Amino acid sequence: MQKRVAITGMGVISSLGDSPATLHSSLCNGKTSIYQFDESHLNGSGGKGSGRIAAFRAQSYLRGKNLRPLDRTGQLVVAGAGLALEDSGWTPEHLAEYPVGLVLGTMFGSLHTIAKFDRHALEQGPGCASPMDFANTVINAAAGQTAIWHNLRGINSTISSGSASGLAALGYAMDLIRFAGQTAVLAGGADEFCFESFCGFEHAGMLHSSGSLELPVPFHASRTGFALGEAVGLLMLEEWETAMARGAHILAEIRGHGSAYDSSRQDRGMAVRSIVRAMADALNDAGMSPREVTCISASANGSVREDQDEAVAIQSLFNGSSQSIPITAIKSMIGETLGASGSLQAIDLVETMRSSVLPGILGLGQKDPLLPELNFCCEQQEINQCHGLVNSIGLDGNVYSLVISRGPGKT
Amino acid sequence: MSAKPTVVVTGIGMVTSIGAGRHEFWNALLAGTCGFAPVKSFDTSAYSVHLGAEIQNFKAEDYVRTLDVNSIGRSSQLAIAAARLALADASLDLTEIDLEHAGVCGGTTSGEPQFIERFDDHYVHDELRKVGREFITGYPCHVVPCHVAMELGFSGEAMMIPTACAAGNYAIAHASDLLRARKASVMLAGGADSFSRITYTGFARLGAIAPEVCQPFDRNRKGMVPGEGAAMLLLELKDHAIARGARIYCEVAGYGLSCDAHHMTAAHPQGEGAARAIRMALDQSGIAPEEVDYISAHGTGTLTNDRLETIAVKNTFKKQAYKIPISSIKSMLGHTMGAASAIEAAVCALAITEGHIPPTVNWKEQDPECDLDYVPNVARKHNVRIAMNNAYAFGGNNSSLIFRARAV
Numbered sequence: 001m002q003k004r005v006a007i008t009g010m011g012v013i014s015s016l017g018d019s020p021a022t023l024h025s026s027l028c029n030g031k032t033s034i035y036q037f038d039e040s041h042l043n044g045s046g047g048k049g050s051g052r053i054a055a056f057r058a059q060s061y062l063r064g065k066n067l068r069p070l071d072r073t074g075q076l077v078v079a080g081a082g083l084a085l086e087d088s089g090w091t092p093e094h095l096a097e098y099p100v101g102l103v104l105g106t107m108f109g110s111l112h113t114i115a116k117f118d119r120h121a122l123e124q125g126p127g128c129a130s131p132m133d134f135a136n137t138v139i140n141a142a143a144g145q146t147a148i149w150h151n152l153r154g155i156n157s158t159i160s161s162g163s164a165s166g167l168a169a170l171g172y173a174m175d176l177i178r179f180a181g182q183t184a185v186l187a188g189g190a191d192e193f194c195f196e197s198f199c200g201f202e203h204a205g206m207l208h209s210s211g212s213l214e215l216p217v218p219f220h221a222s223r224t225g226f227a228l229g230e231a232v233g234l235l236m237l238e239e240w241e242t243a244m245a246r247g248a249h250i251l252a253e254i255r256g257h258g259s260a261y262d263s264s265r266q267d268r269g270m271a272v273r274s275i276v277r278a279m280a281d282a283l284n285d286a287g288m289s290p291r292e293v294t295c296i297s298a299s300a301n302g303s304v305r306e307d308q309d310e311a312v313a314i315q316s317l318f319n320g321s322s323q324s325i326p327i328t329a330i331k332s333m334i335g336e337t338l339g340a341s342g343s344l345q346a347i348d349l350v351e352t353m354r355s356s357v358l359p360g361i362l363g364l365g366q367k368d369p370l371l372p373e374l375n376f377c378c379e380q381q382e383i384n385q386c387h388g389l390v391n392s393i394g395l396d397g398n399v400y401s402l403v404i405s406r407g408p409g410k411t
Numbered sequence: 412m413s414a415k416p417t418v419v420v421t422g423i424g425m426v427t428s429i430g431a432g433r434h435e436f437w438n439a440l441l442a443g444t445c446g447f448a449p450v451k452s453f454d455t456s457a458y459s460v461h462l463g464a465e466i467q468n469f470k471a472e473d474y475v476r477t478l479d480v481n482s483i484g485r486s487s488q489l490a491i492a493a494a495r496l497a498l499a500d501a502s503l504d505l506t507e508i509d510l511e512h513a514g515v516c517g518g519t520t521s522g523e524p525q526f527i528e529r530f531d532d533h534y535v536h537d538e539l540r541k542v543g544r545e546f547i548t549g550y551p552c553h554v555v556p557c558h559v560a561m562e563l564g565f566s567g568e569a570m571m572i573p574t575a576c577a578a579g580n581y582a583i584a585h586a587s588d589l590l591r592a593r594k595a596s597v598m599l600a601g602g603a604d605s606f607s608r609i610t611y612t613g614f615a616r617l618g619a620i621a622p623e624v625c626q627p628f629d630r631n632r633k634g635m636v637p638g639e640g641a642a643m644l645l646l647e648l649k650d651h652a653i654a655r656g657a658r659i660y661c662e663v664a665g666y667g668l669s670c671d672a673h674h675m676t677a678a679h680p681q682g683e684g685a686a687r688a689i690r691m692a693l694d695q696s697g698i699a700p701e702e703v704d705y706i707s708a709h710g711t712g713t714l715t716n717d718r719l720e721t722i723a724v725k726n727t728f729k730k731q732a733y734k735i736p737i738s739s740i741k742s743m744l745g746h747t748m749g750a751a752s753a754i755e756a757a758v759c760a761l762a763i764t765e766g767h768i769p770p771t772v773n774w775k776e777q778d779p780e781c782d783l784d785y786v787p788n789v790a791r792k793h794n795v796r797i798a799m800n801n802a803y804a805f806g807g808n809n810s811s812l813i814f815r816a817r818a819v
Contacts, residue, residue: 069675099669099670099687101670102670107551107553108551109573111527114527114609115527115530115531115534117609117612117613118527118528118531118608118609118612119531119534119535121612122531122532122535123535125457126457126458126612126615126616127457127459127616129612129613129616130616131613131616131617131676134612134613134616134617134676135675135676135805136675137521137609137610137613138520138521138573138575138804138805138806139519139520139521139522139552139573139575140573140574140575140804140805140806140808141675141805141806143806144670144675144805144806144807144808145675145806147670147671147672147806147807148672148673148674148675148807150672151672152670152672153669153670153671153672153684153687154669154670155668155669155670156574156668156669156670156672156806156807156808157572157574157581157585157668157808158572158573158574158806159570159571159572160522160551160552160553160570160571160572160573161553161569161570161571162551162553165553168570172570172585175588175589175592176588178592179588179591179592180584180588180666180695181691181695196527196530197547199530199539199542199546200530200542200546200547200550201547203542203543203544203546203547204543204544204546204547204548205544206547258594259514259567259568259570259594260511260566260567260568261514261515261557261560261565261566261567261568261569262566263510263560263561263563263564263565263566263569264561265561270566274566277511277566281594285594394553396548396551396553396554396557397557397569398553398557398569398570
């Protein structure tokens with residue numbers, strides 16, 4: 001019999017709070033991120049609303065061990081993992097007994113450390129390069145540091161699929177449980193906000209600019225790009241029977257996932273079709289029909305082309321029912337958090353199921369008239385839903401979809 | 412569902428410092444050819460070491476046909492070359508497969524490091540305005556499998572698994588899972604890394620680079636030699652391969668992955684995690700330790716890796732460890748980082764079909780702590796039915812893959 005995959009705990013550190021419940025209520029109440037931006041010397045026109053999580057202090061999450069080996073990405077992931085482990089009831093004693101896995105999705109890893117290490121060697125000579133920084137220049141550094149900190153000895157993997165990495169990691173971890181004998185895997189994504197990635201996106205003209213819109217609003221008629229943020233989101237995935245046996249509280253179930261790639265990168269029809277395929281494959285994996293989906297968390301982040309392709313794809317797959325399925329998108333509030341984004345959407349969807357309230361798309365007063373008629377959720381709404389679909393569409397054509405169903409117990 | 416479907420290897424392609432493509436590479440390997448030379452891609456005059464294993468005279472335009480060869484980084488170019496060679500080797504007709512479920516899974520340590528190195532050059536010269544769109548479109552490591560997929564029109568999953576020096580094994584493991592779950596028609600899986608200033612600087616700073624020669628498992632070994640390369644394996648389900656009349660190298664029998672959770676850059680002192688990965692691979696494959704005919708070692712040539720790897724093999728194979736030939740091709744092509752375990756996986760497939768084991772060259776004197784059969788200096792004829800591929804990485808990431816001769 002096919003193994004089932006339960007979500008037994010979640011950890012998040014974001015500009016809208018450091019617990020799933022706070023994140024969800026912030027999103028439902030239409031709060032916007034408190035990001036701290038100190039790259040003003042770049043003098044670009046874009047980048048409105050981008051920045052670091054203003055409130056993040058590693059020391060408030062991580063005590064009792066030396067913080068020095070951790071750079072910012074490492075700190076975020078180690079701290080986020082601690083919250084998820086605590087939420088799911090995994091104690092250090094349990095972790096010493098059972099090898100728990102970790103799958104981290106990230107677009108850049110520790111980009112700032114990589115660049116800093118290189119520049120230091122350029123300026124001071126290679127003999128002055130820092131061995132401690134070098135350890136963090138590998139893209140799997142944060143996953144390795146987190147394994148050391150929390151004693152996670154199971155399968156440890158890092159996934160990169162651009163800004164879809166976090167959702168890709170959840171699908172990958174699900175398959176480790178279904179097909180590779182793992183019983184407990186912590187999975188999700190993270191990316192830091194750093195000068196180097198900001199500079200790259202800004203110079204490429206991909207960021208929300210200071211036009212008429214205050215926020216980078218998904219699906220809006222005047223959208224110009226996204227705001228770059230940072231976050232970590234991790235979910236504890238466990239094989240259903242073993243989770244039940246240890247008395248874990250099951251929050252929700254991951255039912256299936258699908259992936260695709262737009263290998264044309266030119267042809268809008270192919271791009272739409274890749275999104276349709278990922279969603280259809282996820283539903284097929286879950287053994288569900290499109291009619292059963294009761295809400296969609298869209299990937300849309302304010303990008304002109306990508307938002308439209310996603311809307312067209314939803315219309316195409318859900319055809320008749322697409323006008324009734326409520327669609328939310330959280331990135332006008334939290335920004336594009338790259339590797340973390342898909343996992344934040346998944347976490348919020350679980351909270352949506354637990355609270356029966358779906359957050360609205362903040363700022364979507366004027367929907368893009370070029371988009372198909374869909375039920376964009378503009379204000380938070382009550383929803384008695386059981387099956388949600390999460391999309392994560394990378395900036396380079398990587399597409400992932402995940403189906404989550406409500407857990408069995410009362411919440 | 413009935414019995415677990417079998418994943419098979421039907422094509423292999425690689426680009427290395429000692430040769431490209433199956434025939435050239437395999438002949439060079441059996442002859443014990445080394446690819447070491449002074450580093451050319453950047454100035455090493457400020458370094459205390461100068462040796463590298465770069466690919467000389469690589470002509471990307473021979474392989475990159477669809478994409479603009481100048482718009483993509485060297486790792487992508489190497490990966491595309493390996494992919495093209497693998498497809499040709501597999502005699503795969505792209506018009507006859509389901510391209511919408513044909514995927515690419517890559518492994519890497521650094522992705523496209525030259526893009527961030529160029530960014531840093533601009534930074535230190537106060538010329539950041541010169542950073543253009545190519546940084547964000549060319550640098551992030553996932554673009555390597557994306558470029559392979561774009562080049563070939565593969566529209567299934569395109570994913571990078573950047574688990575550093577064990578990444579190729581992770582990529583093959585994931586691709587096998589996707590096939591077994593019937594989520595892909597064919598998968599190109601492997602790894603790619605181009606020569607990186609950042610990586611070289613780091614290993615030089617750790618004192619891990621050998622000054623003159625790489626000699627894994629030798630008593631006087633002085634370190635590894637950073638290299639570059641790429642390898643791709645074409646994987647498909649056995650039924651799919653048979654239906655299209657493909658030549659089958661071997662089966663992917665199973666994999667084991669584990670984490671030391673001990674130290675970022677140093678392996679566990681008893682090789683505990685490595686041993687767990689080996690055991691998991693044996694369990695998943697349903698193979699007994701005494702059935703293993705060949706081990707392709709991680710064998711970097713550093714003092715600690717080779718000693719701990721030997722311990723891990725002894726702890727899992729017990730007395731049998733002394734009877735299994737083990738070799739490290741890093742003695743010839745250096746450490747190709749994320750590509751290394753993919754190239755070594757190809758070596759396992761070739762050892763099975765060719766009945767030959769490549770040597771560990773530059774081996775002169777036995778280390779009392781490394782006392783297994785490392786196939787010193789000369790290639791050996793050996794009937795290999797089951798081959799194990801070990802690879803380890805920063806972050807404590809351990810991996811073992813097992814390949815099995817096709818059941819007759």
